[in-house]
Amino acid sequence: MGNSSVLMFQVLTLHNFTINSLMNLYDKSWNEQVVRQVFSADIAYKILHTPLISQVEEDRIVWKGERHGRYSVRSAYKLCVTKLIDSSYLWRPGYWSEIWNLKVPPKVKNLLWRMCRGCLPTRVRLLDKGVACPHYMC
Secondary structure, eight states: OOHHHHHHHHHHHHTTOOGGGGEETTTTEEOHHHHHHHSOHHHHHHHHTSOOOTTOOOOOOOOTTSTTOOOOHHHHHHHIIIIISOOGGGOOOSOHHHHHTSSSOHHHHHHHHHHHHTOSOOHHHHHHTTOOOOTTTO
């Protein structure tokens, strides 16, 4: 067999391969012979030196973004905003929760929030953004 045939055989063999195939499940140890056959020497060394915890009876996927461990789009968005994207320039000190907890209509809360954040479309702000604003319009 040529090198490409051996590679194709390995790919087909590994198609349904699982981590369990690399372990002796009865004693929670690595099946050293299989690990050394499947992986290069340096990768096999790293795998074989990874400890297996005997107390764990079954693996499960856990999403660390939520206390209960289940994935949600909300927690993924929060993770992206807080960890992956530098949004520190957006944070302003203030009492924002007090504004949002006021007993007034939502449009009033929004107006107060915009005023405090300095993001109302005033003439000065529009000019800063490059919007031509004639005096009779603003």
